[in-house]
Amino acid sequence: DQQVKQNSPSLSVQEGRISILNCDYTNSMFDYFLWYKKYPAEGPTFLISISSIKDKNEDGRFTVFLNKSAKHLSLHIVPSQPGDSAVYFCASGAQKLVFGQGTRLTINP
Amino acid sequence: GAGVSQSPSNKVTEKGKDVELRCDPISGHTALYWYRQSLGQGLEFLIYFQGNSAPDKSGLPSDRFSAERTGGSVSTLTIQRTQQEDSAVYLCASSLRVLGSGEQFFGPGTRLTVL
Numbered sequence: 001d002q003q004v005k006q007n008s009p010s011l012s013v014q015e016g017r018i019s020i021l022n023c024d025y026t027n028s029m030f031d032y033f034l035w036y037k038k039y040p041a042e043g044p045t046f047l048i049s050i051s052s053i054k055d056k057n058e059d060g061r062f063t064v065f066l067n068k069s070a071k072h073l074s075l076h077i078v079p080s081q082p083g084d085s086a087v088y089f090c091a092s093g094a095q096k097l098v099f100g101q102g103t104r105l106t107i108n109p
Numbered sequence: 110g111a112g113v114s115q116s117p118s119n120k121v122t123e124k125g126k127d128v129e130l131r132c133d134p135i136s137g138h139t140a141l142y143w144y145r146q147s148l149g150q151g152l153e154f155l156i157y158f159q160g161n162s163a164p165d166k167s168g169l170p171s172d173r174f175s176a177e178r179t180g181g182s183v184s185t186l187t188i189q190r191t192q193q194e195d196s197a198v199y200l201c202a203s204s205l206r207v208l209g210s211g212e213q214f215f216g217p218g219t220r221l222t223v224l
């Protein structure tokens with residue numbers, strides 16, 4: 001069973017526009033959510049996180065929204081830049097992180 | 110180095126051979142994690158260490174997989190009698206401690222190909 005799902009394997013966005021990456025989860029016990037970014041041949045790097053006691057967390061161009069009733073979170077990147085092109089993973093858990101399958105984001109100039 | 114390092118970066122082996130993958134965590138990080146990413150899949154948890162002990166080995170796919178950590182630092186993931194389905198990128202991560210929440214820092218991974 002996939003506890004964390006990213007249903008869009010890829011997303012293409014024009015530079016300067018908003019990128020919205022989505023993630024759904026099934027485990028209501030999850031209380032902390034993270035987004036990681038991964039470039040080819042590199043390990044994932046932490047991007048932003050959110051606690052379940054919040055519904056929004058913002059860090060510069062990146063904002064994560066959490067809708068607990070819908071068990072859904074999203075990552076907004078605005079404005080999108082070419083360097084944002086990467087694979088984005090959402091994850092949750094405590095000692096062990098459960099990851100989604102990832103969404104490949106491509107920012108077009 | 111400042112980050113998590115893994116070796117080798119690439120490993121090609123024949124089916125049935127044993128392989129050892131190494132992880133050097135960030136200095137001072139007591140928690141260490143192993144994940145793997147198969148082609149087109151997300152990251153799959155394998156095992157984590159708190160110090161030298163492994164409280165959760167639930168993610169190890171079979172008894173061909175084992176891991177150890179010595180001195181609270183370096184960890185080795187061993188796969189015996191490798192199979193083609195073991196082909197994946199094996200990622201190691203570390204964190205200051207096993208947190209209820211918080212960031213794990215990942216290494217670049219070891220790409221394992223079993224022929």
